[in-house]
Structures are given as C-alpha cells and as structure tokens.
Amino acid sequence: MSGNPVLQLKGILKEYPGIRAVNHASLELMPGEVHALVGENGAGKSTLIKIMAGVVRPDAGEIWLNGDQISIHSGSDAYRLGLSFIHQELNLVNYLSGAENIFLGRPYPKTSVGTVNWKKLYRQAQEILDRLGVHVPVNIPVCRLSRGDQSMISIARAFAGDAMIYVMDEPTASLTDEEIRNLFKVIEMLQSKGAAILYVSHRLEEIFEICNRVTVMRDGNVIATHPIEQINQSEMIRLMIGRKMDETVPPPEAEIGEKVFEVKGLSGHTVSDINFSLHKGEIVGLAGLVGSGRTDILRIIYGADPISTGELNLFGGNYLPKTPAKAIQNGFVLVPEERHSQGLVLGRSILENITLPSVGRLSHKGLFLNRKREQKEGKITSQAVRLKASSLQQKVGQLSGGNQQKVVFARWMIEDPKVLLLDEPSRGVDVGARYEIYKIIREMAARGVAILLVSSDLTEILGLSDRVLVMREGKMVKELPAKGLTQETILRYCYGEEK
Amino acid sequence: MSQTEMVIKKTKNRIDVGDWLRKWGTLVGFLTLIVVFSVLRPDAFPSYRNLRNIVEQAATLAIVASTVTLVMVTGDFDLSVGTLASLSGVVVADLMTRGLGILPSVLIALAVGGLGGLINGVLVSYGGLSAFVATLATMTAYGGLALLYTDGATIFSGIPEGFRWFGQSSLGPVPVPVLIMVIVVGLAWLVMEQTVFGRRLYAIGGNAEASHLAGINVRQLRMFSYVLSGIGAALAGIVLTSRLFSAHPQAGNPFMLNAAAAVFLGATAFREGEPHVLGTLLGVFIMGVLGNGLNILGVNSYIQSILTGAIIVAAVLLSGLSSRKRS
Numbered sequence: 041m042s043g044n045p046v047l048q049l050k051g052i053l054k055e056y057p058g059i060r061a062v063n064h065a066s067l068e069l070m071p072g073e074v075h076a077l078v079g080e081n082g083a084g085k086s087t088l089i090k091i092m093a094g095v096v097r098p099d100a101g102e103i104w105l106n107g108d109q110i111s112i113h114s115g116s117d118a119y120r121l122g123l124s125f126i127h128q129e130l131n132l133v134n135y136l137s138g139a140e141n142i143f144l145g146r147p148y149p150k151t152s153v154g155t156v157n158w159k160k161l162y163r164q165a166q167e168i169l170d171r172l173g174v175h176v177p178v179n180i181p182v183c184r185l186s187r188g189d190q191s192m193i194s195i196a197r198a199f200a201g202d203a204m205i206y207v208m209d210e211p212t213a214s215l216t217d218e219e220i221r222n223l224f225k226v227i228e229m230l231q232s233k234g235a236a237i238l239y240v241s242h243r244l245e246e247i248f249e250i251c252n253r254v255t256v257m258r259d260g261n262v263i264a265t266h267p268i269e270q271i272n273q274s275e276m277i278r279l280m281i282g283r284k285m286d287e288t289v290p291p292p293e294a295e296i297g298e299k300v301f302e303v304k305g306l307s308g309h310t311v312s313d314i315n316f317s318l319h320k321g322e323i324v325g326l327a328g329l330v331g332s333g334r335t336d337i338l339r340i341i342y343g344a345d346p347i348s349t350g351e352l353n354l355f356g357g358n359y360l361p362k363t364p365a366k367a368i369q370n371g372f373v374l375v376p377e378e379r380h381s382q383g384l385v386l387g388r389s390i391l392e393n394i395t396l397p398s399v400g401r402l403s404h405k406g407l408f409l410n411r412k413r414e415q416k417e418g419k420i421t422s423q424a425v426r427l428k429a430s431s432l433q434q435k436v437g438q439l440s441g442g443n444q445q446k447v448v449f450a451r452w453m454i455e456d457p458k459v460l461l462l463d464e465p466s467r468g469v470d471v472g473a474r475y476e477i478y479k480i481i482r483e484m485a486a487r488g489v490a491i492l493l494v495s496s497d498l499t500e501i502l503g504l505s506d507r508v509l510v511m512r513e514g515k516m517v518k519e520l521p522a523k524g525l526t527q528e529t530i531l532r533y534c535y536g537e538e539k
Numbered sequence: 540m541s542q543t544e545m546v547i548k549k550t551k552n553r554i555d556v557g558d559w560l561r562k563w564g565t566l567v568g569f570l571t572l573i574v575v576f577s578v579l580r581p582d583a584f585p586s587y588r589n590l591r592n593i594v595e596q597a598a599t600l601a602i603v604a605s606t607v608t609l610v611m612v613t614g615d616f617d618l619s620v621g622t623l624a625s626l627s628g629v630v631v632a633d634l635m636t637r638g639l640g641i642l643p644s645v646l647i648a649l650a651v652g653g654l655g656g657l658i659n660g661v662l663v664s665y666g667g668l669s670a671f672v673a674t675l676a677t678m679t680a681y682g683g684l685a686l687l688y689t690d691g692a693t694i695f696s697g698i699p700e701g702f703r704w705f706g707q708s709s710l711g712p713v714p715v716p717v718l719i720m721v722i723v724v725g726l727a728w729l730v731m732e733q734t735v736f737g738r739r740l741y742a743i744g745g746n747a748e749a750s751h752l753a754g755i756n757v758r759q760l761r762m763f764s765y766v767l768s769g770i771g772a773a774l775a776g777i778v779l780t781s782r783l784f785s786a787h788p789q790a791g792n793p794f795m796l797n798a799a800a801a802v803f804l805g806a807t808a809f810r811e812g813e814p815h816v817l818g819t820l821l822g823v824f825i826m827g828v829l830g831n832g833l834n835i836l837g838v839n840s841y842i843q844s845i846l847t848g849a850i851i852v853a854a855v856l857l858s859g860l861s862s863r864k865r866s
Contacts, residue, residue: 344752363754364753365754367754368753381749383749384746385741385749385750386746387813388741388742392741396755397755399738400735409734409735409738451753
C-alpha cells in the first residue's frame with residue numbers, strides 16, 4: 041500500500057427526486073489496499089458503487105484512474121477500464137452453465153476456426169473456482185446449483201479478468217464460513233499483486249479482519265476515512281448512525297412457560313429425524329451452515345414444504361400443516377428469508393402488506409374490504425413496530441430494508457401468533473433498525489409467543505436465544521443452553537468437530 | 540408506545556411533469572383524439588348518434604376486456620377469450636334453433652364459458668403450465684370446437700326474435716348492450732377494488748410467492764379468475780351473436796387481441812403499469828374512438844390496425860420510459 045491512488049472519486053454528486061443520494065463524496069483507493077466502505081442502508085454506498093459500475097451517471101464530480109480523468113458510461117466501460125464487481129444480487133443467467141456465467145460479457149476462448157473452445161472455457165472457469173477453493177461443477181445450468189454455489193459463481197465472475205480494482209458489495213452475505221475464508225485468501229492474493237479492493241459489508245468483524253482503511257458514509261456524505269488501526273467497532277458504528285448507541289441485544293423480558301409445540305421424528309425435503317420443542321415466551325436459536333436444513337425445518341412446519349414422516353404437536357394436539365394458510369390458522373407465522381421475493385408485495389402499499397393475511401378477517405363478512413378497520417389495525421401495529429414511513433399508503437418498495445422488515449413483523453402482530461418462525465430476520469437491515477427488530481422479537485416473546493430463530497449471524501443467535509439447536513447436514517446434532525455458550529462451541533458442532 | 544414518525548418529503552410541492560404524464564397522459568391522449576376528430580369532422584364525429592354508436596360498438600369488447608383484466612392483474616394471460624366467445628356464441632344460437640328457450644340457452648352458453656375458464660384455471664394453477672402455453676392450447680382447441688360444432692357454417696335461421704333483446708334493444712335511452720357493459724364493468728371494478736378477492740388478486744400479481752406465504756390460496760384464486768374471465772368472454776359472445784343475429788364460429792376471435800390491447804393501454808393510465816378495470820375501459824374506448832374516427836375520415840382499415848399498434852407501443856413506451864428514469 042503505497043504510491044499514488046489508482047482510483048479517485050472527487051466530489052461525486054447524485055440527486056434523485058427528493059433525495060441527495062450522494063452528496064459531494066470523495067474517496068481514494070490505493071494500490072494494494074482493502075478499503076472498507078460502511079454505512080447504514082440508504083447511506084449512499086450502493087449509489088456510489090453503481091456510479092463506478094457505469095449503471096448510474098453522477099450529476100457532478102470527477103473520477104480519476106491512475107492520474108487520468110475518466111468517465112464510465114456502461115458496464116463494458118467499467119470492465120475495459122479494469123474495474124471488476126461483485127454485486128449484492130446474483131445476476132446469473134439461470135439456464136447457462138457456471139462457466140458461461142463466469143465469462144458472461146467477456147470474450148469466450150476461441151478455437152482455431154473461431155467457434156467457442158468449450159474445453160478451455162470450462163478449464164479457465166474451473167481454475168478461478170479452484171483459487172476460491174470451492175468445488176462447484178461449471179458445466180451444468182446454474183439454476184441446478186444450490187444458493188451458496190450460485191453465489192460462488194457470481195463471485196468467481198469478478199475474478200475472470202485481470203482487473204486491478206475490485207468492488208465487492210456484501211460478498212459474504214450467503215457464504216459459509218469456509219467459503220468466506222477462501223474468499224479472503226483470494227483477496228489477500230490480489231492485494232499482494234497490487235490490486236485495490238473496495239469492500240462493502242454489514243459484518244464489521246470482517247472489516248477489522250481484512251481491511252486496511254475504512255470510509256464511513258452517512259446520509260450521502262462521506263463522514264470520515266480512517267486507517268483501521270485507529271478506529272474500533274463502537275466508534276465505527278457511532279460514525280455510521282451519527283448518535284451514540286450500543287449494538288447490544290436488548291435484555292430478555294419474557295418468562296418461559298408451558299410447552300407449546302413439539303416436533304418428533306420429523307423428516308421431509310433435506311432434513312430427517314428432527315426432534316425439539318418450543319415453550320411459551322422462549323426464543324430458540326437454530327444454528328447451522330447454509331444448506332444444513334434450517335430453512336427447510338421452518339418451511340415444513342409452516343406448510344410450505346411437504347412433510348414425509350414425523351409427528352407435530354401443538355398444545356398436545358396433533359398438528360399437520362398442509363398449506364401456509366392452515367399453519368397461520370393454527371397460530372404459526374413466518375418471517376421469510378428473502379424479504380423481497382418471499383415477504384412483501386413491493387408495488388403495493390404498506391397497509392396492504394400489513395393486512396395481507398388478515399384482510400379477510402378484517403373485512404365485512406369476508407367479502408368486502410373494510411378500509412377503516414384495516415387502517416386502524418395497520419396504525420396500531422405499525423406503531424408497535426416503530427415503523428418510519430410518510431404514511432401507510434406509501435409503497436413498501438420505497439422503504440429501507442429495516443422498515444420493510446418491520447412491515448412483515450407488523451403483519452403478524454395482527455394474527456396474535458402462538459409460534460413465530462424467523463428466518464434471518466436482520467439480514468440486510470442496518471445497525472439501528474436491527475436493534476429495533478430485536479426489540480420487537482423480545483416483545484413478541486414477552487407476549488408469550490414461542491419463537492424459532494434461524495440465523496447465520498451467531499452474535500444474533502447468542503444474543504437472543506434461550507436455547508440453541510445446531511443443524512448439520514439435515515440432522516439436528518446438538519441442543520445447547522445459551523447460558524455461557526460461545527460462537528466457537530456452536531461452530532465446532534456446525535462443522536462436525538464435536539458431536 | 541412511541542408514535543409512528545412522519546417523514547414528510549419537501550419535494551411533494553413541486554409537480555413532477557413525468558409523474559403527472561404517467562398518471563394522466565393516457566386520458567389526455569384519449570381526450571385529444573376526441574378533440575382532433577371533432578375538429579376534423581365537426582359534422583359527423585361529435586353527434587349524439589355517432590357517440591352512442593361508438594359506445595354501443597365498444598360494449599362487447601368492454602365486457603371481455605374488463606373480465607380478462609382479472610386474469611391479467613395476477614400477472615397471467617388468457618389467450619382463449621376470443622375463441623371461447625365464438626364457441627359460446629354458436630352454442631347459444633344452436634340451442635335456440637333447436638327449440639330451447641332463450642334464457643336456458645343463454646345460461647348454458649355462460650356455463651360453457653365458465654367451464655372453458657375452469658379448464659384454463661386448472662391447467663395453469665394445478666397443472667403447472669404457464670398461462671401462455673395453457674391458454675394458447677385451449678384457444679386453439681376452443682376455436683376448433685366452435686368450428687366443429689357448426690361444421691364451419693354460420694347459424695342464420697331459427698334464432699327467435701326475442702333474442703334480439705341482448706344486442707339490439709334499448710331500455711329507455713340506454714342500449715341493452717351498453718347496460719350489460721355498465722353492469723359487468725361495474726361488477727369487475729367492485730370485485731377488484733372493493734373486495735377481499737380483488738385485493739388478493741392484486742397481491743398475487745405483485746408477488747405470488749409472498750402471497751402464498753402470507754396464507755393466500757394462490758392456486759384457487761388464480762383458477763377462479765380464469766373462470767370469471769371465461770364467463771365474461773361467453774357473455775360477450777352472446778351479446779355479439781344477438782347484435783349480428785347470427786353466429787359465426789369465428790366471430791368472437793378478434794376479442795382476444797383487442798381485449799389484451801385494451802388492458803395494456805389501460806395499464807398505462809392512472810396507475811403505474813398495473814392492469815385495472817377503469818383503465819381497461821378507457822383502453823376499450825380509445826380503440827373504439829380511434830376506429831370510429833378513422834372510419835369517418837375514410838382511412839383505410841388496414842392503416843387503422845397499424846395505427847392502433849403504434850398507439851399501444853407509444854403509450855406503453857411513454858409510461859415505461861418515465862418509470863425507468865425514476866429507478
């Protein structure tokens with residue numbers, strides 16, 4: 041990390057109707073540095089990245105590359121100039137192979153007669169994946185790969201060229217710990233070759249682990265750039281949210297009561313022989329690596345995936361979920377993993393999203409809408425979750441990630457659930473809103489709801505849970521009391537080091 | 540408990556031209572059409588007789604288009620409404636010529652439409668076929684059935700005079716087809732905007748997976764929307780048969796493309812790119828006024844088709860462009 045900056049953004053300005061997404065932001069990338077870019081959702085990180093990728097044109101400001109002023113009008117400009125991106129979304133073409141996806145938009149290797157040299161293409165793709173230390177088949181359509189493998193393909197794409205500048209937007213969001221290690225190794229290798237890396241992540245531990253400098257953005261402004269040694273986590277959070285706040289999880293307020301729900305010998309989809317129980321007011325964490333079957337358990341209980349064998353008991357009575365509708369009737373509700381594709385109807389209003397499951401019950405005789413009653417319930421629940429919005433008629437798609445998630449929670453408060461199933465409840469939610477989500481979860485527990493929490497964030501699992509269940513390869517391998525439990529212990533069970 | 544914080548956006552005071560156009564542009568276009576035709580042919584176009592004629596001619600299309608809107612709201616398609624209208628048209632005529640009463644014949648023809656829609660719905664919801672493939676197949680099959688039923692012939696004779704009521708009579712000053720249109724469009728609007736069912740259809744169109752996980756019976760509702768679309772198609776076929784007082788086995792076929800065009804045009808009006816019943820009605824009238832006005836001006840009907848196509852592209856493009864600028 042020395043010499044002149046490879047990339048300089050100077051006074052970048054981008055306005056959208058009503059908001060200044062990026063306000064005269066300046067940023068420098070030095071060769072051989074990993075530069076973290078942090079900030080709450082909506083701080084302007086994504087817009088800045090889009091400007092570098094040529095997706096969005098800035099209203100003002102300059103971009104300098106190796107001492108020359110440049111302009112980036114398109115993705116191919118960015119590629120030609122040696123910028124490579126890992127975007128948050130997968131952006132894969134489903135029916136093309138992994139290798140084709142990796143080389144998408146790049147020249148394919150050719151044979152002497154000018155046709156595609158498939159052998160070489162597959163080999164080159166394989167080499168990139170080897171460097172990432174993963175074994176993903178490159179010659180089958182990506183839609184047949186698991187979600188984790190798909191994100192590896194999408195990451196591998198960034199390494200297909202010989203770029204000297206890499207921009208990575210939440211690259212580790214759906215990776216396992218091992219995959220994250222390998223990615224970090226690749227980053228280190230690139231760094232030693234003198235490449236500059238701009239690294240965006242909500243996971244602050246990662247930033248302290250691999251980054252040299254950190255730039256904090258808030259409300260479109262670059263607040264500060266610090267060498268990583270000169271800042272600590274709470275200071276970074278303070279800069280991000282602009283006010284003092286500790287990121288701890290709120291303390292429990294619920295009393296654990298009678299047994300609500302019991303699962304005996306459950307099998308289906310990728311999981312088998314699952315046994316556990318949930319009690320009133322209890323939060324049970326479900327830990328495990330991506331693909332260990334955590335989500336499948338939730339989906340089976342919720343009636344979204346079929347059950348092959350096993351017995352489910354609700355308050356001692358038999359419970360057989362056939363559809364989500366049936367599950368909801370029985371008091372089960374789910375906050376799904378993918379807020380956008382599974383949780384919300386983004387084009388409709390906040391109110392319609394809140395009353396989505398309950399609209400029938402709130403109506404006149406199940407037939408005609410009762411807008412007054414909907415409005416009343418919507419108002420009560422949106423206040424209960426401390427939703428920030430201009431009105432309940434605002435479209436959900438216009439809200440920040442944290443507020444969108446609050447809408448999902450508000451929806452289920454109307455139902456007065458017995459069992460709350462949470463799948464990655466704070467994913468893509470910024471630090472401030474995350475604390476509020478935790479508070480909502482605590483409040484639900486205090487009302488006597490039994491909560492099953494799936495999360496890849498072990499801090500979250502440890503902070504919230506009364507008990508932790510560990511999944512590994514479709515089996516439930518261990519039940520651990522949360523008291524005195526450490527991340528290391530959980531991980532040892534996740535990886536099968538301890539049985 | 541703390542209050543919901545209200546974040547008021549300052550820029551709301553400024554009128555956004557793009558926003559305004561996206562909302563009202565289609566209506567403005569429609570009014571412009573009326574003004575232009577009125578100026579060019581003040582003698583013929585704006586007369587009561589002609590305007591009444593436009594509405595009366597548009598009535599059958601409005602019936603199909605408003606019910607097919609229910610399917611298109613969910614993000615699906617129903618290509619079969621044209622041939623289903625034809626099939627119901629020949630069924631009602633044939634039953635009456637065989638001596639069955641008018642009312643039972645009409646009810647059976649409506650049931651044929653409902654059944655046709657049900658088959659579509661089952662194929663899409665439970666068979667897992669894409670809406671396009673399923674209704675393309677049934678469109679072809681229903682069209683074949685209509686031809687087979689009459690052996691390709693047109694049914695002229697033997698239709699009872701009383702059947703003229705549906706398409707050719709008036710209640711006071713209001714032509715019966717227009718009355719039927721008002722009722723059907725009104726019901727479709729009521730269903731979509733004021734009922735739980737309609738709200739759920741919109742939700743399914745916005746995100747079927749999220750709707751399913753929120754406890755909505757997506758398959759059943761989707762199927763039901765096809766049934767209603769089928770019944771609407773059949774009703775339009777019946778009214779058309781009465782208007783023509785004959786049943787040609789392909790008479791209703793053009794409904795499909797015209798209804799889809801009306802829904803797409805309508806989706807560009809008032810709201811952002813979402814099909815809705817009043818928009819569809821506007822779409823129907825745009826096409827009606829355009830056809831009528833160009834006829835009066837003596838423009839060749841082939842050119843009319845080209846113009847209709849161009850207008851659909853222009854409307855969708857304009858609304859699409861302004862929404863793209865936003866993101």
